[in-house]
Structures are given as structure tokens and as C-alpha cells.
Amino acid sequence: xxxxxxxxxxxxxxxxxxxxxxxxxxxxxxxxxxxxxxxxxxxxxxxxxxxxxxxxxxxxxxxxxxxxxxxxxxxxxxxxxxxxxxxxxxxxxxxxxxxxxxxxxxxxxxxxxxxxxxxxxxxxxxxxxxxxxxxxxxxxxxxxxxxxxxxxxxxxxxxxxxxxxxxxxxxxxxxxxxxxxxxxxxxxxxxxxxxxxxxxxxxxxxxxxxxxxxxxxxxxxxxxxxxxxxxxxxxxxxxxxxxxxxxxxxxxxxxxxxxxxxxxxxxxxxxxxxxxxxxxxxxxxxxxxxxxxxxxxxxxxxxxxxxxxxxxxxxxxxxxxxxxxxxxxxxxxxxxxxxxxxxxxxxxxxxxxxxxxxxxxxxxxxxxxxxxxxxxxxxxxxxxxxxxxxxxxxxxxxxxxxxxxxxxxxxxxxxxxxxxxxxxxxxxxxxxxxxxxxxxxxxxxxxxxxxxxxxxxxxxxxxxxxxxxxxxxxxxxxxxxxx
Ligand SMILES: [Zn+2]
Numbered sequence: 153x154x155x156x157x158x159x160x161x162x163x164x165x166x167x168x169x170x171x172x173x174x175x176x177x178x179x180x181x182x183x184x185x186x187x188x189x190x191x192x193x194x195x196x197x198x199x200x201x202x203x204x205x206x207x208x209x210x211x212x213x214x215x216x217x218x219x220x221x222x223x224x225x226x227x228x229x230x231x232x233x234x235x236x237x238x239x240x241x242x243x244x245x246x247x248x249x250x251x252x253x254x255x256x257x258x259x260x261x262x263x264x265x266x267x268x269x270x271x272x273x274x275x276x277x278x279x280x281x282x283x284x285x286x287x288x289x290x291x292x293x294x295x296x297x298x299x300x301x302x303x304x305x306x307x308x309x310x311x312x313x314x315x316x317x318x319x320x321x322x323x324x325x326x327x328x329x330x331x332x333x334x335x336x337x338x339x340x341x342x343x344x345x346x347x348x349x350x351x352x353x354x355x356x357x358x359x360x361x362x363x364x365x366x367x368x369x370x371x372x373x374x375x376x377x378x379x380x381x382x383x384x385x386x387x388x389x390x391x392x393x394x395x396x397x398x399x400x401x402x403x404x405x406x407x408x409x410x411x412x413x414x415x416x417x418x419x420x421x422x423x424x425x426x427x428x429x430x431x432x433x434x435x436x437x438x439x440x441x442x443x444x445x446x447x448x449x450x451x452x453x454x455x456x457x458x459x460x461x462x463x464x465x466x467x468x469x470x471x472x473x474x475x476x477x478x479x480x481x482x483x484x485x486x487x488x489x490x491x492x493x494x495x496x497x498x499x500x501x502x503x504x505x506x507x508x509x510x511x512x513x514x515x516x517x518x519x520x521x522x523x524x525x526x527x528x529x530x531x532x533x534x535x536x537x538x539x540x541x542x543x544x545x546x547x548x549x550x551x552x553x554x555x556x557x558x559x560x561x562x563x564x565x566x567x568x569x570x571x572x573x574x575x576x577x578x579x580x581x582x583x584x585x586x587x588x589x590x591x592x593x594x595x596x597x598x599x600x601x602x603x604x605x606x607x608x609x610x611x612x613x614x615x616x617x618x619x620x621x622x623x624x625x626x627x628x629x630x631x632x633x634x635x
Contacts, residue, residue, distance in 0.1 A: 180623050181304065188300035188622045191217065193276040195292040196285035200260045200322075207322040207331075208232070210259045211240035214299055214320055218242045221303040229342060237322040237329035241342050244302055244316040246633060252315035253632060254345035254589065255302075256332060256580055257295040258324030258352060261287040262607045269609050282612040289613050290606035293621065294351030294595060295320050301625045312633030319343050324352070324580050325607075332580040336587045347550055348584045349632070351625075353575055353593030356565060358600050363565045368557065369575040369593035370420040371546035372582065374496040376538065377528040378470070378509055379489060380404055382477075384522065386486040393484070395520065398477050401488035404513035404523050405472050408492060411512045413468035415453050416497055417444075419548040421465050423572045431569060465574060468505065470494040491528065495576050499545040502527055502538030544585040553592050556631025564596070564624060596624020 194213060199205035208230070215230050223242055232238035239259075246252070264273035264286040271277045273286035287293075302318055321331025335343050353369040382400040387393070417425070422444065429440045439456050442449035443466075457463040470492050477488030494505055509525045527538035549572050561570050581591035598617040605611045 180619070181626070184300050184304045184626065185619055185622050187303060188296045189618070191299050192283070192288075192293060192296035192618070195259070195295055196276040196283075196287055197274055199274050200287070201263050202260065202323065202325070202327040203263055205260070206236050207259050208236055208238040211238045211320060211322075214240045214259075214295075215242070217299060217303065221306050223306060229339075231339065232322060232331060233329050233334055237327065237331065239319060239321040239331035239335060241317065241319045241335065241339075242302065243318075244305055244310075244312065246312035246315045248315075250314035251346035252317050252344065254343050254348045254584070255298050255316065255318045255629075256348060256350045256352075256584065256591075257291055257298055257318075257320050258322070258331070258580060259292075259295060259320050260322055260325050260327065261290070261292070262325045264609070264611075271610070273611070278615065281615050283615060283618065284610060284612045286611055288611050289597075289599070289604075290611070291352045293597065293613050293618055297595075297597075297618075297622050297625050298351055300622060301629055304626060305629075310630070312630075313635055314346070314633055316629070316633060317343055317345060321580065330580070330583070332583045336583055340587075345589055347553065348581070348589045348591040349553070349629075350579055350581050350584075350591055350593045351595050352579045353577075353581075353595070354573075355595040356568070356598040358598045359602075360600075363568050363598060364601075365568050366557070366561045366565065366570045367573050368549075368553075368570065369579070369581070370549060370572040370590075371418065371498055371585070372543055372575040372578055373464075373468075373498070374500070374502070374541065374543040374582075375578055376494045376496055376502045376505060378492045378494060378506055378538075379526045379528050379534055380492060380509075380513065381524045381526070382488045382522050383524075384484065384486055386479075387484045389482045389484055391484075395518075397485040397488040397522070400515075400518065400521070400523055401477065401490055403515055403518075405490055405492075407512050407515065408470055408472065408509065411470075412457070413470070413497075413508070415448065415450070415457075415466050417466065418498055418545055418574075420546045420572045421574050423549050424465070424574070427569055427571055464495065464576060468494060468497045468500060470505070470509065496543065498543040498574075501540045501542045503540060504538075504542075506538040543582065546585070547590050550590065550592075552632060553594070556628055556634075557594065559631060560596075560624060560627045563627075564620065594628065595621060596628065597621035 198210045200207045200210050211230050215228050218228050227243045229241045230238050271284050277284045298318055323330045354367050356366050357364045382397040384397040425440055439452040442452035472490050473493045474491035478485035496505055506525055506527050513523050526534040558570050584591045
């Protein structure tokens, strides 16, 4: 008997250790998880598409949630350029030690047709371990997580070291009333911040359920379409001449195919590759290290550029994506046209890239070249010149964001690296970055590299991933606003 007396004591100790660890490593709070899920469902079931939806309804619903949680009316604003596209802005006051942090999320979603989907896209459905619905991964999940986190902090009486502002907005996916842009232009004082956290990107990249890395989008490339047109008087196809619109265009496209834009790194892509060196081995690791030297080893750069992903990070890229030309099988072509799609490194304007393309396609062996390079606006209108729009060169990764992030990732996903990345897509960060507020896409949700359904049919979010995303965000945001 006596010899067994230590058992209960040890058991008690173990329980204590386990529960203390659980408190430290798992910030799970059942009430917050339930609240987040409830908001998630509510948002999915409010149609916020541009065609028939109403963003204002969603903004008003969130405003009501904040009022119910005790936020005073003076700290909640619902506003926008028209009745269907209002945004909601709420503020949790801090001690004022630092300038505010702004959290952003878009409330609108991409169109979804019932007949394309297995379930009704505007019904929140839990099935086989997933939540289904339009916006379940882009990004009513994030809207719900950020809202529930702020409500939890308010209820706990938490006083952050800086004001936390949350803006849930319209028309990120489409439409003409982009909420972030509108707020910056019309009510900058409401959302002015030292830096911005966007839930519309980043997250834990996983392969078959295994977490690989925590990605943080900290800058983005600029999207640009350019149109190449070759023209010719044409004529009868039985009398070919060397001048031919299709041949001239084909030659121009071949020159683009062989052209490599200059190698460049910015603060974020450099930090990304520096962390990649530690994760790589052999020749790849050696090449990365050689590339990071100054001056860079251009042979290493050339080897690394053979990988499409590494290449896209180190260079502006332009590629032919569409082609048309000619008007009859038995006639010489009068016009030939191609669309060239570019993803432009931060700091370079659309016009700068158009001018480069003009130089690249110029063929000195053609006596009377006709090729023209125009910029295609978003509304498909062709312009003789590109604008001076450009993506902003990012500042160095902020420690106020990355230090707390490193800590929470080490606890929740031990061993995976935190990687600052440059997104090749685009988010509302273009507006906040352009307004001088460095923007980071941070999310604690895990996503499968082969199961990305944002904008697609049967969009979904894994049940466990959402719950961890809720837990993560509270700890992360506290870390960002603690000191
Ligand atoms: Zn989105």
C-alpha cells in the first residue's frame, strides 16, 4: 500500500503540468470559438455578392454584434458611398503608448451559382469535417475570427498598448466601391494606423494535413495586361510577302519569351530567401546563399531561375496568354494581336514595363515594323500608355508583427518556419500600402496546398482549422498589442 502512495501525487502533478501547458499553448476559449462560429454562419448566410447581394446588411449585422458586446456607438461607424456598399469600422481603445494597428477584412464575396455547387452557397453547412459556403475561406472566416477576437478582448476589459481598429469592407472582389480605398480617401482619421493586419492571405500551408510553414504575405506584385498588335494591308494569300502581321507578332512574342527582367530582391523577398537557406540543403542551399551575397552570384541566380516559383519572386515576369489574328483562311492577315500578362516587382510602374516591352519587341531586321504595345485597363480599354501605378517597395519586416508571430507559431505548430512572402495575387493591401501603412496578411488557419477553393465551387473551411484560427488570432493580436 505504502509503496503506491506516490501515485495519486504524481497523477495530480501531471494533470497540473498538462493543464498549465494547455493554458499556455492552447488559448482555446469555448465561448469565443462558439461566438466566432456563430458570426461565421451569420455572414455566410448574408449574400454579399456584387450582383444581387448587400454588403451593408453584413456591416449592420456586425455593428449590432459590437454594440451588444459593449462597444459605445461613438466607436462604431457604418458608412460608405452608397446604400448597398457600406463598411463597418470599430475601435477598441488602447493605452495610447503606440499608434493604432488596423485590421482589415472584406465582407463581399465572389459570385456563386446554386447550380454549380453541391450545396446552397449561401447556406452555412457543416459536412464531413468542413464548413461549406461562399466566403468560407475567402474571407468570412477571417471576418468572423477578427470580430470574435475583438469582442473577447472588449469583454475581458483588455487594454492594448495601441488602439485596435477593425474595418470590414466592401468590393474587394469586384464592384466599384472598394471600401478600403473609400475609407482612406474620405475618413482617413478613422482608420489611420502604424501598420495593418489583413486576414485575407497568409496562413499555415499544409500538405496532406502536415503543416509545412506559416506564410505571411508582406508585399505583393502588381498585375498588368499589355496588348501587342501588328498590322498589315493584307492581300491575297496566293501572293505572300515577307511582311506579315502574324509573323511579325510571332517574332515579337519570341523575343519576349527569351527576355529575362532584371534580378531584384526587396526587404521581404530577401528575408524570405534568408529563411529558405536554413530550410534547404545541398546545391540549392549553396545557390541561395550565393544569390544573397552582394554582389549576387549571377550563375546561382540563373540556376535558381529555372524554378518557376523562385523565378517569379526574383523577377518581374511577362508571358503571352491570349492570341488572335487574321480574318480568312485565304487572305494575308491584316492584324494579329496578343495579350501579355505581367506580374511586376514592387516599385516599377505599369508605364515602365510597357516601355521595356516596346524595347524588347523592337526587331532591327524588320524594315517597317508595325508592332504596337498598349496597356489594357481593368475595364478592357486599351491605352497608349500605362499609368504610374505601382506596388510599394516594402519596408523591412516589422518586429512588432514577426516577434509575437514567431512565438505563437513555435507553440501551436512547433518546428515550422515563419516565412515572409510576396504575394503574386492582389488584396486590399494595395490601398493601405500605398497610403503608407505597411500591410501584412496573417492568418492562423491551415490550408491544403492542393485544396484551395477560394472563388471556386464548393468553397470550404476545415472545422479544426477554423477553431485553431480563432485560438491563434487572440494570442497573436495580444502579442502585437501587449507592450
Ligand atoms: Zn479575399
